[in-house]
Amino acid sequence: MADPMHQFQIQKVVDLPDVTIPGVGVIDMAITNSTIAMFIAAGVVILFFGLVTMNPKVVPGRLQVAGEGIFSFIDDLATSVIGHEGRKFFPFIFTVFTFVLAMNLLGLLPAQFTATSQLAVTLTLAVMVFSLVLIVGFWRHGLGFFKLFVPSGLPIAMVPILFVIELFSFLLRPVTLSLRLFGNMLGGHVALKVFAGFIISLGALAAGGGFGLLGIPAAALSFGGVLALTALELLVACLQAFVFAILTTIYINDAVTAGHGH
Amino acid sequence: MDAEAAKLIGAGLATMGMIGAGIGVGTIFGNFLSGALRNPSAAGGQFTNLMLGTALVEALGILAFVLSLVILFG
Numbered sequence: 001m002a003d004p005m006h007q008f009q010i011q012k013v014v015d016l017p018d019v020t021i022p023g024v025g026v027i028d029m030a031i032t033n034s035t036i037a038m039f040i041a042a043g044v045v046i047l048f049f050g051l052v053t054m055n056p057k058v059v060p061g062r063l064q065v066a067g068e069g070i071f072s073f074i075d076d077l078a079t080s081v082i083g084h085e086g087r088k089f090f091p092f093i094f095t096v097f098t099f100v101l102a103m104n105l106l107g108l109l110p111a112q113f114t115a116t117s118q119l120a121v122t123l124t125l126a127v128m129v130f131s132l133v134l135i136v137g138f139w140r141h142g143l144g145f146f147k148l149f150v151p152s153g154l155p156i157a158m159v160p161i162l163f164v165i166e167l168f169s170f171l172l173r174p175v176t177l178s179l180r181l182f183g184n185m186l187g188g189h190v191a192l193k194v195f196a197g198f199i200i201s202l203g204a205l206a207a208g209g210g211f212g213l214l215g216i217p218a219a220a221l222s223f224g225g226v227l228a229l230t231a232l233e234l235l236v237a238c239l240q241a242f243v244f245a246i247l248t249t250i251y252i253n254d255a256v257t258a259g260h261g262h
Numbered sequence: 263m264d265a266e267a268a269k270l271i272g273a274g275l276a277t278m279g280m281i282g283a284g285i286g287v288g289t290i291f292g293n294f295l296s297g298a299l300r301n302p303s304a305a306g307g308q309f310t311n312l313m314l315g316t317a318l319v320e321a322l323g324i325l326a327f328v329l330s331l332v333i334l335f336g
Contacts, residue, residue, distance in 0.1 A: 005335050176321060183324035190331060243317035246310070 004193035008117055008186070010034055037115040041102035049098075070098065074245065081249045082256055089252050092132065096125065097245035104185060104237035108230065117185040119178065126178035129248045137255035148258045177247060184240045188233045195229055198222040269334055276330035283323020290315050 014031040021027060052067030060068060074094045078086035100116060107114025115121050137145040149166035150159055199222045205215030294312050298305035 005331075179325055179328070180317070180321035183321065183328040186331070187324055187327050239313060239317060243314060246314055 004190045004197065007113075007189060007193060010118070033113045034115050034118055034121065037106065037113040038103065038121070040112075041099060041106050041115065044106065045098045045102045077246060077249055081246070082253045085256055086249075089249075093245055093248055093252070096129070096248055097241055100125070100181065100244050101238065101241035104241055105234070107185065107189070108233055108237060114185050114189055116181055117189055119182045122178040122182040122185075123174070125181075125244075126174040129177065129251060130174040133251045133255040136252065137258060140256065141258045145255075145258050147260065148254055152260065173247075173251060177244065181240050181244055184236055188229070188236055192226060192229050192233065195222050195225045199226065273330040273334035276326055276333055279326025279329070280323040283320055283326070286319035286322075287316055290319060 010032050012030040012032050013036060016029040016031065019027045019029050049067055052063050056064060071094070074097055075086075075090055078090045078093055080086075082089060103115045103121075106112055107117065137148070141147070146163075149163050149170065151162070151166075154162060199219045202215040202222060203219040205212040206219075290312065294305070294308065297308075
């Protein structure tokens with residue numbers, strides 16, 4: 001059976017000269033299959049929304065309805081969670097959502113590389129979100145940002161313990177944000193490859209004849225399994241993009257309000 | 263015991279972390295359904311929270327699965 005992890009191998013397509021950053025070291029720059037997958041995803045998003053806004057009509061056609069649907073979906077999310085300041089963060093949340101959605105969905109096409117199955121990609125996105133939260137929080141509230149970790153109405157004796165717990169879970173946010181998306185994409189694609197491998201290996205049993213002919217219905221069952229898993233993976237792709245976006249919104253809301261509803 | 267056998271046993275044990283995730287997701291959906299059957303008109307409004315809670319719980323189970331893959335293939 002073929003190795004299910006082989007699909008995640010990074011292959012260089014164009015090798016660029018190495019970059020030396022003092023203090024960090026030598027960075028091996030290259031255009032890899034992961035980079036190309038991200039370019040394709042960004043291109044698809046830009047193309048889609050370019051087409052949506054090309055001929056805007058008051059009574060929208062189907063494509064415009066789809067584009068406006070995604071737009072208002074994230075707009076409602078941002079304004080319902082963050083409030084009247086939600087519009088300021090809407091471009092960032094919208095970009096993150098559509099980019100992650102495009103990367104997830106494009107990875108399901110045959111022979112395409114899933115960029116979000118690389119921990120580097122999801123960790124970068126999570127670190128960007130976390131940095132935005134920190135910058136916005138400290139810019140607006142200064143050191144009052146630490147009030148986020150002390151929920152109101154707490155007996156004084158519990159404050160030190162709860163502060164440490166809350167601080168730790170806050171620092172864990174970029175970790176879980178990246179690992180959630182990474183794990184879902186990695187696990188889904190590994191499961192798909194494993195079931196697909198069953199089709200071949202069970203079908204090959206049938207060449208032996210006799211009891212091996214049982215391999216053919218088993219291979220058909222595996223094929224059904226791959227179909228069902230692909231449907232599940234479509235759902236998971238959309239759901240994980242949505243969860244990434246909504247968690248980004250909630251974390252930005254924490255930075256904007258810093259513990260007390262402003 | 264050689265390393266290959268230990269890897270296989272470790273990978274199998276690591277996936278037992280998904281037991282908790284299964285119980286968690288079942289609890290969330292069960293509570294949602296029992297609430298939705300009492301107040302069907304308010305159920306749709308909570309769908310977003312349902313999906314969010316499910317994803318948060320499922321993330322920990324997926325982490326267990328990824329860890330088992332890391333043990334097996336890393």
